[in-house]
Amino acid sequence: xxxxxxxxxxxxxxxxxxxxxxxxxxxxxxxxxxxxxxxxxxxxxxxxxxxxxxxxxxxxxxxxxxxxxxxxxxxxxxxxxxxxxxxxxxxxxxxxxxxxxxxxxxxxxxxxxxxxxxxxxxxxxxxxxxxxxxxxxxxxxxxxxxxxxxxxxxxxxxxxxxxxxxxxxxxxxxxxxxxxxxxxxxxxxxxxxxxxxxxxxxxxxxxxxxxxxxxxxxxxxxxxxxxxxxxxxx
Ligand SMILES: [Zn+2]
Numbered sequence: 569x570x571x572x573x574x575x576x577x578x579x580x581x582x583x584x585x586x587x588x589x590x591x592x593x594x595x596x597x598x599x600x601x602x603x604x605x606x607x608x609x610x611x612x613x614x615x616x617x618x619x620x621x622x623x624x625x626x627x628x629x630x631x632x633x634x635x636x637x638x639x640x641x642x643x644x645x646x647x648x649x650x651x652x653x654x655x656x657x658x659x660x661x662x663x664x665x666x667x668x669x670x671x672x673x674x675x676x677x678x679x680x681x682x683x684x685x686x687x688x689x690x691x692x693x694x695x696x697x698x699x700x701x702x703x704x705x706x707x708x709x710x711x712x713x714x715x716x717x718x719x720x721x722x723x724x725x726x727x728x729x730x731x732x733x734x735x736x737x738x739x740x741x742x743x744x745x746x747x748x749x750x751x752x753x754x755x756x757x758x759x760x761x762x763x764x765x766x767x768x769x770x771x772x773x774x775x776x777x778x779x780x781x782x783x784x785x786x787x788x789x790x791x792x793x794x795x796x797x798x799x800x801x802x
Contacts, residue, residue: 609632667742674764
């Protein structure tokens with residue numbers, strides 16, 4: 569075990585342990601990675617190992633070509649999806665994938681999540697995109713890698729900046745989220761699950777609920793993130 573990756577392993581381990589703690593996945597359904605930009609490697613959950621058996625040592629360090637740089641276990645089966653996102657979306661420090669039920673419900677319904685309220689607007693002024701289904705050619709070519717490419721293509725097609733809304737729904741599958749570090753990406757996974765739940769409840773009460781008016785969306789986004797932000801403590 570290389571000592572240079574100790575803190576990266578620790579970061580990935582702690583973020584992965586937050587997945588069950590926040591109720592975002594059962595069994596082995598989910599994975600978090602932590603990126604080290606200086607070394608161009610990321611530490612990710614090992615494949616098929618339940619959360620209660622994870623340790624910092626069990627994390628697998630992988631480079632951006634998908635080669636294991638350090639570790640004895642096989643990395644998560646979703647490793648190539650993480651790799652594509654780190655390569656194509658510059659500035660990511662961590663990525664989380666879960667099968668949290670409310671976010672999965674939107675992904676299965678193949679619906680982008682509109683900005684129904686200020687909880688959503690506090691985290692981004694735009695809808696959470698849902699990708700189209702992957703083609704059978706792409707699935708057969710390299711499924712996990714193509715999942716990453718599908719996310720990147722969807723953002724390009726919609727002219728979206730991945731730093732404006734740090735989350736996506738992959739059609740028929742589930743959510744991927746990212747952030748400035750691994751913990752931040754798990755935070756976004758928890759936020760996404762919550763706003764997906766609120767969205768479903770909203771549509772149950774009123775199936776034709778419109779988006780929040782643009783001026784309220786802007787207000788909430790700007791008071792937290794804009795030039796004159798005044799939310800929280802200095
Ligand atoms: Zn999955």
